[in-house]
Amino acid sequence: SYELTQSPSVSVSPGQTASITCSGDNLGEKYISWYRQRPGQSPLLVLYQDVKRPSGIPERLSGSNSRNTATLTISGAETMDEAVYYCQAWHFNKVIFGGGTELTV
Amino acid sequence: QVQLQESGPGLMKPSETLSLTCTVSGGPLSTYYWSWLRQPAGKGLEWIGRIYINGNTKYNPSLKSRVTMSVDSSKNHFSLKLSSLTAADTAVYYCAREVCPTQGGFFESWGQGTLVTVSS
Numbered sequence: 001s002y003e004l005t006q007s008p009s010v011s012v013s014p015g016q017t018a019s020i021t022c023s024g025d026n027l028g029e030k031y032i033s034w035y036r037q038r039p040g041q042s043p044l045l046v047l048y049q050d051v052k053r054p055s056g057i058p059e060r061l062s063g064s065n066s067r068n069t070a071t072l073t074i075s076g077a078e079t080m081d082e083a084v085y086y087c088q089a090w091h092f093n094k095v096i097f098g099g100g101t102e103l104t105v
Numbered sequence: 106q107v108q109l110q111e112s113g114p115g116l117m118k119p120s121e122t123l124s125l126t127c128t129v130s131g132g133p134l135s136t137y138y139w140s141w142l143r144q145p146a147g148k149g150l151e152w153i154g155r156i157y158i159n160g161n162t163k164y165n166p167s168l169k170s171r172v173t174m175s176v177d178s179s180k181n182h183f184s185l186k187l188s189s190l191t192a193a194d195t196a197v198y199y200c201a202r203e204v205c206p207t208q209g210g211f212f213e214s215w216g217q218g219t220l221v222t223v224s225s
Contacts, residue, residue: 030209031208031209031211032209033209033211033212035150035212042199042215042216042217043150043199043212043215044215045211048204048205048209048211048213049208049211050209054213086150088150088211088212089209090209094152094165095142095152095210096152097150097151097152098149099149100150
C-alpha cells in the first residue's frame with residue numbers, strides 16, 4: 001500500500017528556517033496538502049496543491065514537491081509555529097496522510 | 106465562513122454501531138464533497154470516506170465493509186455510521202469539507218471533533 005513518510009520530529013531555534021519533508025513513491029506526480037495541528041485543536045490547512053496558501057496563512061510558509069519528496073518550509077520560525085504537521089495526498093481513490101512531524105521552536 | 110459541528114454519542118460498546126452527524130452552517134452542502142476522518146489519541150489522521158450531495162460515496166477500503174454515509178440537504182447535514190465497533194475505533198472523529206477533488210482534493214474546513222470511546 002502507498003505510504004507517506006515523515007520524520008517524527010524537527011527542532012529549530014526561533015528565527016531559523018524549518019524544513020519538514022514528506023516522501024513517497026513518485027510523490028511529485030501528486031498534489032500535496034499540509035495541515036498544522038496544535039494540541040487539542042483540529043487540523044488546519046496551511047498549504048494545498050503543493051505551493052498554495054489559504055487566506056490567512058503567512059508568506060513565510062512555502063512548499064515544494066518534486067520526484068519523491070514534498071517539503072514544507074517555514075522561514076523565520078516562531079513559537080506559534082510549534083505543532084504537528086501532516087502531509088496529505090490522494091492515491092487511487094483513497095486519502096493518505098503522513099504520520100506527522102512535530103515541530104519544536 | 107462555513108462551520109461544521111459533529112454530534113453523537115461519546116461512549117459506545119463493542120459490536121455496536123456508531124452514528125455521527127455533521128451539521129454544516131454558513132454555506133450549502135451542494136458543490137462540495139464532505140468527509141469523515143478520525144484520529145486515535147496521540148496518533149495520526151485516518152480518512153474514513155466522503156459523500157457528495159447526490160449521495161455518491163467513496164470509502165477507505167480498510168473500513169468500507171463497516172461504513173455507511175448519508176446526506177440530508179434539507180437539514181444541511183451529513184452522517185456516518187460505523188458498525189461492529191471495537192476498541193480500535195476509539196478516536197476523535199472529525200467531519201471536513203473537501204475542495205478540488207479532481208485536483209488534489211484537500212480539506213479546507215474542519216469540525217472541532219468529537220471523541221468516541223468504545224468500551225464495555
